[in-house]
Every structure is written in structure tokens, then in C-alpha cells.
Amino acid sequence: MRKLLxxxxxxxxxxxxxxxxEPTATFPPPSTPxxxxxxxxxxxxxxxxxxxxxxxxxxxxxxxxxVKSWSGTGIKTTExxxxxEKPWIVNWVNDPEIMGGQSVGMLxxxxxxxxxxxxxxxxxxxxxxxxxxxxxxxxxxxFFLTMNAANTSWGVYVFKPE
Numbered sequence: 001m002r003k004l005l006x007x008x009x010x011x012x013x014x015x016x017x018x019x020x021x022e023p024t025a026t027f028p029p030p031s032t033p034x035x036x037x038x039x040x041x042x043x044x045x046x047x048x049x050x051x052x053x054x055x056x057x058x059x060x061x062x063x064x065x066x067v068k069s070w071s072g073t074g075i076k077t078t079e080x081x082x083x084x085e086k087p088w089i090v091n092w093v094n095d096p097e098i099m100g101g102q103s104v105g106m107l108x109x110x111x112x113x114x115x116x117x118x119x120x121x122x123x124x125x126x127x128x129x130x131x132x133x134x135x136x137x138x139x140x141x142x143f144f145l146t147m148n149a150a151n152t153s154w155g156v157y158v159f160k161p162e
Contacts, residue, residue: 064089064159070147071155078145080114081158087136089159090124090145094131096152103128105152114142 067088068081096105106128110120121143124135137143147154 063162065162067158067160069155069157070145071153072147072149073153074149076147076149078147078156080142080144082142083137083158083160084140085161086140087138088161089134089136091134091157091159092125092132093155094125094127094129094152095154096128096130103130106148106150107152107154108148109154109156110146110148111137112144112146113139114144117144120146 067083068078070076070078090109090111092107092109094105094107096103096107098104107125108123108127109125111122111124112119113121121139122135122137125133127133145156145158147156
């Protein structure tokens with residue numbers, strides 16, 4: 001049953017990728033050198049500031065250590081990382097492409113254990129909406145993540161307790 005769900009998710013990704021072109025947003029936003037002249041045109045008032053992505057997911061969780069972080073616009077499988085403290089945290093941010101006022105982006109993030117790499121231990125994101133969220137994982141060991149994404153820019157951050 002789980003393999004069927006994974007196959008269906010991959011088919012959805014292929015369909016979404018075929019529906020659009022290159023993502024318009026980049027993540028993280030490109031930095032501009034300090035020597036660059038200011039723009040001659042003022043950006044529109046509805047432009048939102050970039051999402052904060054480097055801080056721990058919550059002020060109360062200031063005693064966290066960043067273990068790994070990744071960002072991209074497509075599908076990615078991360079390198080393995082080991083966590084010996086629990087709970088540990090997966091924080092993500094999603095910035096989907098918008099066409100006709102509707103999101104055409106999709107992000108799915110799964111956590112796998114190296115002990116059983118065929119079945120995810122958790123799905124921490126499955127969304128088409130812009131935003132950010134946090135999930136707590138209550139297992140220790142060696143893990144890797146998969147990010148299945150189409151028409152979106154994303155960032156994923158793993159924190160562990162200090």
C-alpha cells in the first residue's frame with residue numbers, strides 16, 4: 001500500500017512538472033553586492049519580504065543546533081545524517097509558483113531511516129501552499145530526507161537539541 005502511495009505521489013510530481021516551465025522564484029533569494037546601485041524603480045507595494053529561514057522554528061526553541069540545511073527547486077535526496085538526541089526538528093519553507101492567482105507548485109518531504117530505507121518514518125510536508133511549518137521526530141539513528149517538488153522553491157532545515 002505504501003509503495004502504491006509513493007508511486008502515486010511520483011506520478012503527481014511528473015504531471016505537475018509537465019504543466020509549467022521554470023520556477024520564477026529562487027530560494028534563498030539571491031543576494032546583491034553592497035556596491036550595486038539602488039534600483040531606479042520602486043517595487044510594487046504588495047511585494048512581500050523574503051521569508052525568514054535561518055532561525056530556529058520558534059523563539060522558545062533557541063537551544064537548538066542546526067544539523068543540516070538544503071534548498072532547491074526540484075527533487076532531492078539528502079546525504080545521511082545522524083541524530084542521537086530527541087526530539088529533533090524538521091523545519092521547512094515553501095514558495096510555490098503562482099499562475100492565474102493559483103499555486104501550481106507542490107512540495108512533499110519524507111523522512112527515512114537508514115535501517116529501513118524503503119518506508120518513510122514520517123511525511124513532514126505535503127503541500128501546494130506557500131509557507132513554513134515544523135515537525136518533531138521522536139526517533140534516533142541515521143536518517144535521510146527526500147524532497148519531491150515541482151514548480152516551487154523550498155528550504156529544509158534539521159535542528160537537534162543542544
